[in-house]
Amino acid sequence: MIEFCMPSLGADMEAGTLREWLVKPGDTVKRGDIIAVVETQKGLIDIEVFDEGTIDQLVVKEEEKVPVGTLMALIASTKEAVVKPEQPEVKTAEKIIPVSLTTTVKASPLARRVAAEKGVDLADIKGTGEGGAITKEDVEKAAAAQKEPVKEEQPTMAAEGIRMAVAAAMSKSNREIPHYYLETKVDMTLPLAWLSEANKKRTVKQRLLPVVLLVKAVAKALADVPDLNAYWDNGLQRKDVINIGFAISLRTGGVMIPAIHLADKKTLDELMASLNDMIPRARAMKLRSSELSDSTITITSLGEGNVETVYGVIYPPQVALVGFGSIIEQPWAEQGMLGVRPILTVTLAADHRATDGATGSRFLVAFNEHLQKPDML
Amino acid sequence: MTEQAIKQTVFQLLKKIAPDTAPETLQPDDDIRHTLEIDSFDALQFVVALNENYGIEIPEEDYGKIITLRSLINYIKEKLV
Structure with missing residues (x-):
């Protein structure tokens, strides 16, 4: 039996709320099918399945908030015999323990009772009692707030959720990853022409x-220097595929980083089509689980304003982030001649546990070499 | 087509591409992209929308001629003649 668990949609995600099952027991599913909608700090996310089979049992109920890794459903793989209805799998049922987050929340017994009576989730309440414990008054306030129409506030709440998600990921990165930074300038005359x-x-x-062009040149340079297309998890773990996370800023604040899958294998037209598809969905917070969890490196481009250089913060467990500034006309000396050229400043932020400056330098050299041959991209 | 009608269409198209902006607050000489914080991706979608709506193809070398609301409206007017 295949166990389908609450996926982690980024280093910052601890739990998700199942909003809707899109399948029922007996339905057949195949790789890539969207089987559930889960609400996270990054909005409502379509959750895909990565196995083939028949839905045997839906374990987590709709509206239930469960931690990452919790068993959500059991899927009988196509290789297994079809589930026999006369032999219910009692053993499996015993194994399933969807952990409620409320058990870890600090709250007084009275507050817990009132919360249960009023149908308030303690996990959503910020306690004002001793040591942050939730009091009866906190619960009553939350219950009153629940009754108020919340429609107007939804965008703000979503923006706040994104902000908190970014805060968690970036704090973890800054706490755990010893960054090193390399910077180089690239003459964009030829690629732009x-x-x-x-x-x-x-x-x-x-x-x-x-x-x-920049995305594709990064993908090709990663194929040359694969140590930067990796995760750090008690050691360097190179990834077999190159999925480039592309940071998209939201007008309401925060960023979403969907993955462009297999970026090195895509043509420039296919990459443009991917961006055309992803950017509006990211801004509407309608991304898929695989897009949020599969990135093997991140690109952040601040080329829209006057920013010249971006010193990025790595998105864990990735080991590198490539930053692009604006393409700005600058004096450029070459072969003893001074001219004015469109110049792009490229930075690499990399995890010093995973690689050293020489690796990063090789990557930036490879990036420029690929970019200067745009017809080969 | 009157300037007012073009302006209304431009506002509608901008609102569709960047729903959380307020194009109607644009002044004639405001830089559209800068004022509404529209990035190059949305700017391209806007050019596509103008193409679909008016049937005019704006070449990349003309992007400099459609920076402000006034210059954009004049550009569209000329192309529609």
Whole structure:
């Protein structure tokens, strides 16, 4: 039997609330099917399944908040015999312990009783009692707030959730990862000229943005320097696939970092199509679980304003982040001649536990080499 | 097509691309992208929307001619003649 558990959608996620099952026992599922909708700090996320089989049992109930890793459903794999209805698997049922987060919450017995009576989730309440314990008054306030219409506040709450998610991930990163930074300047004359010509042959809808060249050059450079396409988990763990997390800023504050899967295998047009698909969904907070959990490196581009250099914070457990500033006209000396060129400042933030400066340097050299051959990207 | 009608359409298209902005607050000489904090991705979607709505194809070398609300409206007017 395959165990389908609450996935971790990033280092910052501790729990999720199951909002809806999109399948029922007896339904067949295949890899990539969306079987549930889970609410996290990053909004409502479509949860995909990565196995094939038949839904045997839905363990977690809708509206239940459970920690990451909790068994949510049992799936009979296609290889196994079809579940025999006359032999219910009692043993399996005993194994299932969806842990309620409320058991870890500090609250007075009276507060717990009132919360149960009023249907308030203690996990959602910030305690004002001694040592942060939840008091009866806290519960009553929360119960009163629940009754008030919350529709108007939803965007603010979502923005706050994102803010807290970013805060948790970045704090963990800063606490645990010894960053080192490398920076280089790249002459964008040739890539931009190539792009301009390429776009002339395209319809408005098919046009490419410069960032697509940068994403592909990063993907190709990672294939050359695979130690940066990795996780740090008690040692360097290289990843077999290159999934580039692309930081998308939300106007309400915070960032979403969906993964562009297999970026090294995609053409420039396919990469542009991926961005066209992902960016509006990220801004509407409608991403899929695999997009939030599969990134093997992150790119952050602040090329829209006047920022010249980005010193990024690595998204754990990844070991590197590539930052792009604006493309700005700057004096550029080459072969004894001084000219004005469009210049991009590229930075690499990398985990010094995982790699050293020489590795990072090789990556930046490889990145520039690929970028200067845009027709090969 | 009157300037007012073009302006209304431009506001509608901008609102559709960046729902949490207020295009109607734009002044004629405001830099549209800068004022509404529209990034290059949304800017491209806006050019696509103008193309679909008016049937005009704005080449990349003309992007400099559609920076402000006034210049954009004039550009569209000229293209529609």
